[in-house]
Amino acid sequence: MVFEILTRDPGSEARRGRLVTAHGTIETPVFMPVGTQGTVKSLTPDELEALGVEMILGNTYHLHMRPGVERIARLGGLHAFMHWPRSILTDSGGFQVFSLARINKVEEEGVVFQSHLDGSRHLLSPETAVQIQMQLGSDIAMVFDECNSYPVSYAYASESMQRTVRWAERSKTAHNLPEQAQFGIIQGSIFLDLRKSCLGQLEAIDFDGYALGSLSVGESKEEMLAVLETMTPLMPASRPRYLMGVGTPEDLVEGVRLGVDMFDCVMPTRNARNGMLFTSWGNIQIKNSCYADDNGPIETGCACYTCQRFSRAYLRHLFIARELLAYRLNTLHNLHYYLTLMATMRQAIEEHRFETWRKAFYAERASGSGAL
Amino acid sequence: MVFEILTRDPGSEARRGRLVTAHGTIETPVFMPVGTQGTVKSLTPDELEALGVEMILGNTYHLHMRPGVERIARLGGLHAFMHWPRSILTDSGGFQVFSLARINKVEEEGVVFQSHLDGSRHLLSPETAVQIQMQLGSDIAMVFDECNSYPVSYAYASESMQRTVRWAERSKTAHNLPEQAQFGIIQGSIFLDLRKSCLGQLEAIDFDGYALGSLSVGESKEEMLAVLETMTPLMPASRPRYLMGVGTPEDLVEGVRLGVDMFDCVMPTRNARNGMLFTSWGNIQIKNSCYADDNGPIETGCACYTCQRFSRAYLRHLFIARELLAYRLNTLHNLHYYLTLMATMRQAIEEHRFETWRKAFYAERASGSGAL
Numbered sequence: 001m002v003f004e005i006l007t008r009d010p011g012s013e014a015r016r017g018r019l020v021t022a023h024g025t026i027e028t029p030v031f032m033p034v035g036t037q038g039t040v041k042s043l044t045p046d047e048l049e050a051l052g053v054e055m056i057l058g059n060t061y062h063l064h065m066r067p068g069v070e071r072i073a074r075l076g077g078l079h080a081f082m083h084w085p086r087s088i089l090t091d092s093g094g095f096q097v098f099s100l101a102r103i104n105k106v107e108e109e110g111v112v113f114q115s116h117l118d119g120s121r122h123l124l125s126p127e128t129a130v131q132i133q134m135q136l137g138s139d140i141a142m143v144f145d146e147c148n149s150y151p152v153s154y155a156y157a158s159e160s161m162q163r164t165v166r167w168a169e170r171s172k173t174a175h176n177l178p179e180q181a182q183f184g185i186i187q188g189s190i191f192l193d194l195r196k197s198c199l200g201q202l203e204a205i206d207f208d209g210y211a212l213g214s215l216s217v218g219e220s221k222e223e224m225l226a227v228l229e230t231m232t233p234l235m236p237a238s239r240p241r242y243l244m245g246v247g248t249p250e251d252l253v254e255g256v257r258l259g260v261d262m263f264d265c266v267m268p269t270r271n272a273r274n275g276m277l278f279t280s281w282g283n284i285q286i287k288n289s290c291y292a293d294d295n296g297p298i299e300t301g302c303a304c305y306t307c308q309r310f311s312r313a314y315l316r317h318l319f320i321a322r323e324l325l326a327y328r329l330n331t332l333h334n335l336h337y338y339l340t341l342m343a344t345m346r347q348a349i350e351e352h353r354f355e356t357w358r359k360a361f362y363a364e365r366a367s368g369s370g371a372l
Numbered sequence: 373m374v375f376e377i378l379t380r381d382p383g384s385e386a387r388r389g390r391l392v393t394a395h396g397t398i399e400t401p402v403f404m405p406v407g408t409q410g411t412v413k414s415l416t417p418d419e420l421e422a423l424g425v426e427m428i429l430g431n432t433y434h435l436h437m438r439p440g441v442e443r444i445a446r447l448g449g450l451h452a453f454m455h456w457p458r459s460i461l462t463d464s465g466g467f468q469v470f471s472l473a474r475i476n477k478v479e480e481e482g483v484v485f486q487s488h489l490d491g492s493r494h495l496l497s498p499e500t501a502v503q504i505q506m507q508l509g510s511d512i513a514m515v516f517d518e519c520n521s522y523p524v525s526y527a528y529a530s531e532s533m534q535r536t537v538r539w540a541e542r543s544k545t546a547h548n549l550p551e552q553a554q555f556g557i558i559q560g561s562i563f564l565d566l567r568k569s570c571l572g573q574l575e576a577i578d579f580d581g582y583a584l585g586s587l588s589v590g591e592s593k594e595e596m597l598a599v600l601e602t603m604t605p606l607m608p609a610s611r612p613r614y615l616m617g618v619g620t621p622e623d624l625v626e627g628v629r630l631g632v633d634m635f636d637c638v639m640p641t642r643n644a645r646n647g648m649l650f651t652s653w654g655n656i657q658i659k660n661s662c663y664a665d666d667n668g669p670i671e672t673g674c675a676c677y678t679c680q681r682f683s684r685a686y687l688r689h690l691f692i693a694r695e696l697l698a699y700r701l702n703t704l705h706n707l708h709y710y711l712t713l714m715a716t717m718r719q720a721i722e723e724h725r726f727e728t729w730r731k732a733f734y735a736e737r738a739s740g741s742g743a744l
Contacts, residue, residue, distance in 0.1 A: 038689060042696035045681075067689040075667050075685050083681045292439065295447050306589065309417075309455045313447055317439040323630065324414035327696055 001140065001181035003240050009354040013232060013259035019055075019240060021139035022179045023077060023079065023087040028240065029256045029349075031342045032264040033335055036083045037062050038072075040327045041269055043335075045084045050305075051332070055087035055139070057264040060132050063094030065115045069132045074357040077137030089264070090138035092171075092185075095213075095245070098147045106146065108163070126170035134177045142211065143171035145185040150218035157189040165201045172205050177187050181208035183242060183288070185372040190223045191215060193228050199234055209262075210235050211242035216251070216265075225254060232259040249278060249341055249365065252359055257347050260342055268338045272330035275319045278337040280361075282368045286330065291316040304314040304336035305329075373512065373580055375612050381726040385604060385631035388721040391427075391509035391612060393453065394551045395459040398426040400612065400633040401721075403624065403709055403714045404461060405641060409434050410444075410454045413641055414700045415707075419458045423704070424711050427459035427511070429636040432504050433468030436494070437487045440505045449509030461636070462510035462542075464501040464557075467585075467617070470519045478518065480535070493637040498542035506549045513584065515543035522590035537573045544577050553580035555614060561586060562595045562603045571606055581612035581634075588618045588637075588699040597626060604631040607714075621650060621713055625730055628717050640710045643721035644702035647691045650709040652733075654740045658702065663688040676708035677701075713723065 002020040011014070017028040033040045033048065035056045040048055058078055063069060072081050087286065097103065101113035110125025129144035145164040148157055153188055164187045175182050184207035188194030195212075202210060211233060215224050228243070235241050242262035243255045252263055268278065275286045280301040284291075286298075297307035298315065306315070306329040318326035347358035374392040375484070389400040405412045405420065407428045412420055420428065430450055432444070435441060436504070443455050450460055469475065473485035482497025501516035517536040520529055536559045556579035560566030567584075574582060584603060587596050607613045614634035615627045624635055640650065647658045651671040651731050656663075658670075669679035670687065678701040690698035720729035 037695055038686070038692045039695050041701070042679075042680075044697065044700070064695060067685070071665060071685070074665060075683065079691075081683075081684070081686055130572045293443060293446060305416075309451075311447065313443070314410070314453055314455075317453075321409045321438060323409055324696060324699055325411045325412050325416065328416070328700075332603070 003238070005237070007350055009349045009351050011355040012257045012358075014065070014256050014345070014349045014354045015259055015261065017240070017261055017344055019087075019261075021055075021087045021181070023085065024054060025138050026087055028261040029252075029342055029345060030055060030262050031252065031338050032057045032058070032262065033269060033338075034264055035082070035084075035088075036266075037066070038078065040335075041273065041332075042324075042331050043368060047081065047332065048084070048335075049086070051335050052343070053086065053335070055089055056084065058090045058136065059087050059096060059161045060090050060129060060136070061093035061100065061124075062134065063116050064124075064132055065091060069135045073135040073137075077135075079137060087139040088136075088245070089140040089262075090133045090136055090142065090143040091244075092133070092144040093124050094129070094145045094185075095147045095220035097124050098149070100362045108166070109252055110143075110144070110145075110167075126167040127174040130171050130174040130182075134175070134180060138180060140157075140181045140183060140209070141175070141177075142183050143168045143185055143207070143347070144212055145187055148187060148189045148214045148217070150189065150214075152189050154191055154194075157187075157191055157194055161187045161194050161198050165198060165205075168202055168206050168207075171175075172207070182212050183240075184205055185207040185211045185213040185244070186231065187213055190219055191225060192227065195227060195231050196234065199231065204237065209242060211244050211262075213244050215243065224251075228255065228258045228260070235259075249338070250362075252338075252341060253345065253361060256349075257354065257358060268334035269331050272334040273327045275326075275330065278334050280337075280364050282365060285321045286312065286315050286319050288316075298333055299337075302333070302336070303340075306333040309356060356368075375581070375667060377628070379618070379722055379724075381721045382724050383727040384722045384730075386628050386726045387631055387633065388715070388718055389612070389633055391633075393459045394429075394719045395457065395511050395554070396426060398459055399629045399718055400591045401610045401624075401714055401717060402427060402529070403710050404429045404634065404636040405710075406431070406638045407454070407456075407460075408638075410450065410712055411440070411646065412703075412707075414502070414696075414703050417454065419704065420456070421458070422462060422705075423707050424715070425707070427461055428456065430460050430462045430508065430510060431465070431468060432462050432501060432508070433465035433472065433496075435508065435660045436465060436496075437489050437502055445507040445509075449507075449675065453541055459511040459588065460508075461512040461634075462505045462508055462514065464505070464514040464516040465496050466501070466514075466557075467519045469496050470521070474489045482516070482539075483518075484653055498539040499546040502543050502546040502554075506547070506552060510552060512553045512555060512581070513547070513549075514555050515557055515579070517585055520561045520589070522561065522586075524561050526566075528716075529559075529563055529566055533559045533566050533570045537570060537577075540574055540579075541577050544579070554585050555579050555581040557583045557585040558603065558607075559585055561568050562591055562599060567599060567603050568585070568606065571603065575608065576671070578613070581614060583608050583614035583616050583634075587615065587617050589622070596623075599628045600632070607631075621710070622734075624710075624713060625733060627719065628721075629726065629730060640706035641703050644706040645699045647698075647702065649702060650706050652709075652736050653698065654737060658684065658687050658691050660688075670705050674708070675712075676705045677709075678705040
């Protein structure tokens with residue numbers, strides 16, 4: 001994997017970069033849609049390509065539970081299995097093990113847990129998480145880490161962070177797939193000294209990129225921003241910086257401002273399936289009765305497939321009737337919104353006017369003419 | 373609406389025709405996918421066009437209950453509402469009133485029923501069913517009829533058929549939208565003398581086309597074929613013949629052999645959502661474990677979007693994981709199968725070799741190498 005910074009915004013920490021993996025080029029800052037079970041819910045790979053998606057995220061935990069990683073490996077790896085020719089980043093399974101599964105034991109070796117699907121017992125360790133991701137054949141793999149919920153005591157956050165560092169070292173040792181990059185994950189909850197200590201130790205191990213984990217897990221926006229503001233300047237400038245599982249459009253803008261290069265989040269896709277649609281002047285809930293006779297698109301001027309063809313009235317009807325097409329059309333719009341937002345930010349950085357753009361973004365988003 | 377017969381098969385009653393509506397040309401025999409609630413479930417109009425769909429069926433009852441026909445009319449009619457530029461045939465609502473709603477009264481005036489959605493009370497009569505379809509702006513409207521379940525007594529079938537004829541007369545009188553064709557519906561259950569009497573009376577009223585209703589409702593294949601074999605030769609040769617709600621690939625082949633021009637059925641779309649996929653050598657259930665490691669397409673050589681890209685193993689995974697993409701990909705394949713079957717039959721008729729083709733079709737379908 002090659003990462004280069006093309007230009008920096010003079011008025012912020014924002015940076016415009018380019019990542020090259022075995023499966024293509026990714027313009028950064030980038031948003032990666034989440035393809036939990038080998039599919040970005042409701043969409044085809046062709047639709048993702050048409051949206052301009054350059055990298056998606058796959059979930060190791062989910063794919064390991066079903067259909068199983070050995071099976072995917074036999075079938076040619078995750079790219080071939082889901083017919084996605086572009087880049088894939090896989091998480092380590094840590095987040096899902098701590099949020100979805102029934103955990104039996106967290107010990108030095110790893111985590112023994114029971115599948116949320118059938119109760120079967122599994123061990124996820126640094127070595128198995130690395131092995132699984134090598135079998136999936138993703139372009140970027142994440143080290144196995146312990147995710148902290150919020151709030152957590154300083155003592156536990158410290159103990160957990162140190163274990164995450166030891167696991168990171170074992171993850172690095174276990175990794176032997178040259179065409180796959182490996183990223184470390186900075187833990188430490190909202191405790192800045194723990195976050196700094198973690199980063200220092202991870203840098204000593206030396207990863208291809210560094211991620212911030214366990215953010216947007218219940219802490220306040222101020223607490224999240226404090227971690228970002230403290231940590232991003234300390235993260236190696238020559239390596240990609242990845243803010244995991246974040247977030248709202250505003251979160252992306254703040255992340256970019258502070259020098260983050262990569263984001264993933266279920267928000268655009270999950271909210272679409274719940275009828276919540278993003279626009280540049282606020283979010284709307286399509287099921288609201290005010291849209292019943294509204295023959296306009298979700299957002300006037302939006303170039304997405306959905307807005308080019310269908311009215312709010314039709315989308316409301318589909319959503320209320322629980323038609324499968326509703327989830328598709330809403331997902332297409334929301335992903336288009338997120339990807340266009342990223343492209344707009346990339347251009348603003350290139351043109352060295354990120355801060356001016358950012359002010360205009362907030363003014364428009366807050367105008368709320370459609371915040372219903 | 374213009375209908376012309378282009379050629380007839382010398383060895384059967386099969387005929388190759390062309391129907392021209394205000395929204396385009398339809399090559400017959402034609403299969404119309406069902407778009408119950410203003411959408412062929414899971415697909416976009418663009419996908420339907422790419423599949424070669426020339427006419428879809430819309431359900432008056434469903435659209436009347438939700439989002440409401442006045443609303444669709446205000447929004448520009450059904451074509452504009454669902455962004456479908458090609459032809460639409462609407463049923464009269466009769467079938468759904470008798471199968472879905474809670475019926476309060478069937479009387480000469482019409483049917484008083486309660487919505488299956490919210491229990492609200494409605495009257496559907498010949499005049500309201502015609503009015504609703506004119507408001508929807510479909511290209512072909514069906515008269516309001518009483519559907520018979522199976523079995524039904526001769527006495528009831530006779531009484532009901534006579535009412536359907538009186539309703540057909542009122543439907544004709546109420547209809548005043550020149551660009552919309554209107555078809556009569558032949559009832560009479562499996563009683564051939566009732567069917568013949570019904571057809572004779574409908575012909576005296578004079579409709580743009582004639583349909584056979586209340587078939588494939590529980591009667592045996594032999595009983596259905598007996599009605600078809602008796603009735604199709606009696607139906608006016610110069611008008612389209614429409615077999616409503618039928619059926620399996622084999623049913624379509626028999627219908628075409630006997631001179632039917634139009635079909636609709638939920639089978640390809642509904643079965644797709646249940647994981648049942650059609651192939652030329654039989655049907656498969658994609659969730660079966662034998663497909664877990666099967667890297668081949670649903671059907672080798674199939675030109676559909678799904679078969680060109682995805683393996684049975686992936687489709688099985690999506691289906692078992694209840695991923696939205698499963699329903700789309702399965703639906704695309706099954707509709708492609710049905711539409712290709714119709715195109716193949718049209719070509720066989722053109723080349724005057726329908727019977728030869730039909731024998732080969734049965735031999736292949738019954739070969740059952742994939743009938744699991």
